[in-house]
Amino acid sequence: MQAKDSNPPDGGYGWVVVVSAFMVMGLxxxxxxTFGLFIVEIQRHFDELAxxxxxxxxxxxxxxxLGAPVASSLCVQYTHRTIVISGGLLAFSGMALGFFGLNMVWMYATxxxxxxxGISFSWTPAISIVSHYFSKKRVLANAIASAGECAFAFMFGPFFQxxxxxxxxxxxxxxxxxxxxxxxxxxxxMRPLASSCLLETSHCETETPPGNGASRRDKEDTSPNMHKTFNWMLVRRTEFVLYAIFGILxxxxxxxxxxxxxxxxxxxxxxxxxxxSLLSILAMVDFGGRLLCGWYANLHVTKTIHLLAMAITLISTSLMLLPLANNYISLxxxxxxxxxSFGTTVAIHITVLADVVGMPEFDSALGLFMLIxxxxxxxxxxxxxxxxxxxxDYRAGFYMAGATLALSAGFLIVxxxxxxxxxxxxxxxxxPEKSALPYPSLDILKHQ
Structure with missing residues (x-):
């Protein structure tokens, strides 16, 4: 196999993976x-406090x-496909066993x-493999995949009722x-990318001549399975720490x-x-924001981290202004x-994480980021x-959220x-390395 085959497809079967991830997000x-609809029913059945x-x-x-780092670690040891299937079985087991409804402790456990x-083992590898399949269109692919959450939530409300x-x-x-x-x-x-090709590419890179260091780094960015162990040492990287603090805020x-x-x-x-109806409006515009932001970011007119900072600033502003509403229309x-604005943030924040740490460390970074x-x-x-x-006053909660988001935007700028x-x-x-000529005679001719 040739090394170039290890590059992300940026299309083709990758779109099948995106549709699969869209479904996983929704399921x-x-x-x-939408599980809040069951809370009231369970409360009545067991006669417990809310x-x-x-x-x-x-x-x-x-x-x-908390399960995200475990899922990420298993992804680098096995395959994303295996972990997603395991997540589906765990999610089914939780709901199926919850059917018996023995007591509250049973419900906590199931x-x-x-x-x-099950959700952790499904969501984490699904969003990760999409980033591995795409490079130039990564933002658009992630936006489409994440939109499954909004589309299914909009339908699940009345369906669950x-x-x-x-x-x-x-x-x-x-x-x-x-x-x-x-x-x-x-x-x-979710078919894994050819691991044999990636291993071959990795082997070839170790023998790359010193003068081709730049091209070797480029190839490393497109090799998702280069690291077969979970990298906890990412917490020592300043860029990752700054982005993790942004995530906390x-x-x-x-x-x-x-x-x-x-x-x-x-x-x-x-x-x-x-x-x-406010919740329905929230779900619809969230869905639209994800898709529109994914399309715009895919044009590469604006750096994704700049686009994320602008989206966070818009969310902060809207939350600070929301308490001024005094009727249904303004609210x-x-x-x-x-x-x-929330939809635009969700559409690109995973892509920015990939840009910060690089694809070889992305699986480890995603698990650690979710944990932190x-x-x-x-x-x-x-x-x-x-x-x-x-x-x-409930307005105080919105002011607190808006101020915290404004602070998080500062960490993105740093x-x-x-x-x-x-x-x-x-x-x-x-x-100096790029300007150096390989032969001394040519260097003499250059200065004549």
Whole structure:
């Protein structure tokens, strides 16, 4: 095989992988986003407090994030296909066992732990393999794949309500578990890139002459399986640490609007039916933002990290202005701005991570990034709730989220400046090598 075969296809069968990842996003994360419909039913069945039953979702989210490094480590040891199939089986097991509904501890272990682990083992390798299959069109491919979360969440809301009304919450869990088995089919379609070709390329690169160092680095960026062990040492890289801090701050803020948007609308006296439409608006503009941002970023008019910084700034601004809304129309407008900006952020933040660490380290970086970012998800909602309790107004939570996002944009700016400085330094170091002529006689002729 030739080394050039190891380059990302940037199309072809890669689009089959993108569609598969689109389905995986919908059958995993979208189920998590709409699982709140079951919380009330489970609470009634076991006659428990809302805080007790809500721990099911908390356990799912925690295991989803904490399992990401494990999933990434298994991806570099085995294949993305194998881990996605395993995730589908785990997700099915969680829902199927939850059907028995023995007690709350049972629900924590099944629809909480097993479901969270299944989502983690499905989502992490699915989003990772898309980045391996694409280079020039990576942003567009990631945007399309991530849009599955929005599309399925929009459909799952009424569908899950219908299931509960027809089969009860226990039967609905069993049916949803059966639907999640389709994750395994999607995993089968995620064909690994030829590892033998990559190994051959890696072997050839070790024998590359000293003068071809630049081309050797380019080839390393397109070889996803070069590193067969999970690289925990990424936490020592300044660029990764800066981006991880950005991830923590954004996670602290992204969970706030879904928590306080509905209570704020009730405080404004908006009817319950109109309030529900705000969530639909949020899902639709989120979907549009992901696709539009993916298309624009694919034009390569703007650097992805600059585009991400602009999107974060727009989210921060919309959250700071949202509390000024005093009726349904103004609240819907600001919600739309937030949803669209959020969609653009989700569409490109994984691509920026790949740009920061390079594709050889991407699997390890994705797992570590998810793990570190989870701390923001754990701290953000309680902190915002505390601020709301002290202020006595839900608007305070939105101000806190907006200010935190503005701070996160600052870390992106610092990261971009650091990357540009290193790039200029590498150009200065390589410039004498490029200008040197291989033969002394030609050097003499040059100065005559």
């Amino acid at each position: 995993s994360v979208a189920v998590l986003k 805080s007790t039953t809500s721990w099911i979702t908390s356990v799912t989210i925690a295991v989803f994030h 629809t909480g732990f097993l479901q969270g682990l 219908w299931l509960i009304s027809q089969y009860g919450w226990e039967g609905s869990l069993l049916i949803i578990g059966g639907i999640q088995l389709n994750i395994c089919i999607c995993g089968v379609l 954004t996670a602290m803020s992204f969970f706030v609007p879904p928590l306080f948007l509905v209570p704020l609308s009730y405080r404004l006296g908006i009817d319950e039916s109109w309030t529900a 819907a407008i600001f919600t739309g701005f937030y949803g669209f 970012r989870s701390t923001g998800g754990f701290v953000g909602p309680p902190l915002a709730g505390l601020i709301v309790d002290v202020a006595g 990261l971009d400046q650091l990357q540009q400085r290193k790039k200029r330094g590498s150009k200065i170091r390589t410039k």
